[in-house]
Amino acid sequence: MSVLVYAENWDGKFKKLTFELVSYAAKVAEMLNTSVTALSVGNVENSELEKLGKFGAKKILNMGNNGLTSLDNQAYTKAIADIAQQTGAKIIILSNNNTGKALAPRLSVKLKAGIGPGVSKLPLSIEPFVVYKRAYSGNAFAHLQIDTDIKIITLAQNSFELIETSDTAVIENVPAQLDVDLVKTKVKDVQKQSGKILLTDAEIVVSGGRGMKSPDNWGPLVELADLLGAANACSRPVSDEGWR
Amino acid sequence: MKILVCISNVPDTTTRVKFIDDNTKFDSTGVQWVINPWDELSLTRALELKDASAGAITEVTVAHVGLANAEPTIRKALAIGADEAIRVNIDPVDAYSVAAGIADAVKAESFDIIMCGIESSDFNGSAVGGMIAEFLGYPSVSAVSKLDIENGQPLITREIDGGKEMLTVSMPFVAIVQKGISKEPRIASMRGIMTARTKTIKVVEPSPVTPLTRVIMYELPAPRAACTFIDPENPKQLIELLQNEAKVI
Numbered sequence: 001m002s003v004l005v006y007a008e009n010w011d012g013k014f015k016k017l018t019f020e021l022v023s024y025a026a027k028v029a030e031m032l033n034t035s036v037t038a039l040s041v042g043n044v045e046n047s048e049l050e051k052l053g054k055f056g057a058k059k060i061l062n063m064g065n066n067g068l069t070s071l072d073n074q075a076y077t078k079a080i081a082d083i084a085q086q087t088g089a090k091i092i093i094l095s096n097n098n099t100g101k102a103l104a105p106r107l108s109v110k111l112k113a114g115i116g117p118g119v120s121k122l123p124l125s126i127e128p129f130v131v132y133k134r135a136y137s138g139n140a141f142a143h144l145q146i147d148t149d150i151k152i153i154t155l156a157q158n159s160f161e162l163i164e165t166s167d168t169a170v171i172e173n174v175p176a177q178l179d180v181d182l183v184k185t186k187v188k189d190v191q192k193q194s195g196k197i198l199l200t201d202a203e204i205v206v207s208g209g210r211g212m213k214s215p216d217n218w219g220p221l222v223e224l225a226d227l228l229g230a231a232n233a234c235s236r237p238v239s240d241e242g243w244r
Numbered sequence: 245m246k247i248l249v250c251i252s253n254v255p256d257t258t259t260r261v262k263f264i265d266d267n268t269k270f271d272s273t274g275v276q277w278v279i280n281p282w283d284e285l286s287l288t289r290a291l292e293l294k295d296a297s298a299g300a301i302t303e304v305t306v307a308h309v310g311l312a313n314a315e316p317t318i319r320k321a322l323a324i325g326a327d328e329a330i331r332v333n334i335d336p337v338d339a340y341s342v343a344a345g346i347a348d349a350v351k352a353e354s355f356d357i358i359m360c361g362i363e364s365s366d367f368n369g370s371a372v373g374g375m376i377a378e379f380l381g382y383p384s385v386s387a388v389s390k391l392d393i394e395n396g397q398p399l400i401t402r403e404i405d406g407g408k409e410m411l412t413v414s415m416p417f418v419a420i421v422q423k424g425i426s427k428e429p430r431i432a433s434m435r436g437i438m439t440a441r442t443k444t445i446k447v448v449e450p451s452p453v454t455p456l457t458r459v460i461m462y463e464l465p466a467p468r469a470a471c472t473f474i475d476p477e478n479p480k481q482l483i484e485l486l487q488n489e490a491k492v493i
Contacts, residue, residue, distance in 0.1 A: 070409060073384045097405055102386035105374030108340065114456030117369045135462065137365045139261040143461040184383035184414045192407035200405060204492045228493055
């Protein structure tokens with residue numbers, strides 16, 4: 001029973017969420033008495049890949065991307081599913097970010113593997129396999145039992161601490177397995193935010209709610225975030241009102 | 245061109261969530277049921293596209309997986325403007341059973357676009373749309389915040405970490421939509437409500453599937469910590485608390 005973690009990169013670099021994910025996978029592997037294999041797709045330097053080892057990955061599969069630089073759900077699902085089968089993975093872990101939400105459900109059907117989506121803690125038990133997730137939009141939590149042989153977990157962002165180890169990982173180059181014939185999407189243009197700290201990467205968050213009374217009063221929160229090197233956030237009603 | 249919009253029947257977002265039977269079951273006593281907010285926005289966008297298509301989009305159908313007690317919610321979708329409705333007659337246990345039910349019911353119908361909300365406000369699983377796509381072998385695009393049809397081709401904006409991508413996709417496909425897809429949910433007109441009463445909801449019995457997961461227990465979150473108010477005349481106290489209590493500066 002091995003653990004496979006999909007280590008997403010952004011322009012060849014990993015982010016805090018990738019390391020959180022690997023730290024989490026290492027703890028799950030420890031509970032199952034097994035080890036973590038990380039899969040990276042795309043052009044990532046060895047010095048960057050080695051960082052995954054520091055957070056507990058024992059083996060890193062470094063797969064080329066056949067020139068496919070944007071996410072195509074069908075092609076990526078097939079590549080991850082093939083690797084899961086080749087490595088005999090019983091637990092597959094992805095982030096619950098947009099990529100994980102796009103791929104995990106397809107993987108679930110392809111591998112007939114139950115998903116624990118948006119999990120925020122280590123599994124509550126292994127036999128039966130029970131995970132802990134948000135439900136009713138944060139008004140409750142569910143203990144979800146996954147009954148299938150292969151299990152998929154998507155980890156809620158910022159819900160697990162980074163755990164550095166003194167271990168190193170073995171990097172193995174694997175041939176690109178993205179099937180270009182499956183690709184049905186074509187990215188025409190990309191717009192990236194620049195200069196701002198992303199909420200998902202932030203160590204400190206300055207958030208405001210309806211108590212701020214008006215979008216005109218947001219200035220001090222933005223200024224405070226700038227001073228602290230923090231990201232700005234807001235509550236759902238503020239977002240729904242279009243204030244932010 | 246035909247669009248299918250998948251709708252979930254969820255407790256009104258202001259519901260005080262409670263559980264019964266040793267916290268294994270949601271207490272639906274006195275609960276008002278509504279169309280899942282993301283699905284309602286998705287339906288609104290499908291109708292906007294139909295209205296702007298000069299007849300190219302001939303039909304917007306809604307599909308729901310659930311028992312007959314969800315019919316008022318399905319009828320609301322018809323009142324808002326959906327042309328037809330399908331109800332897949334099972335009480336689903338997990339996202340896999342919902343997706344399998346919808347895929348089974350629509351595989352012979354050749355919808356060009358299948359739209360699903362990014363998540364339901366009750367289970368928050370973000371899984372049904374992607375699963376339907378995989379069952380049908382269709383491409384899927386997730387985190388869609390904008391969907392247009394230009395010269396008969398879909399033009400999509402997808403949210404990615406730290407930005408957005410503009411892309412095209414071949415049809416048929418599944419669009420998993422989120423905030424931004426339409427501004428406000430469309431409200432049913434009086435005429436729409438009257439017409440919806442006479443429309444038929446097609447009930448489909450799907451092939452049985454074994455669920456992959458099940459909720460064995462729910463728990464309520466810990467009560468919120470008290471909020472500390474600071475006098476605007478006393479910024480020193482704020483600095484003190486940020487430094488020593490929150491430890492952020």
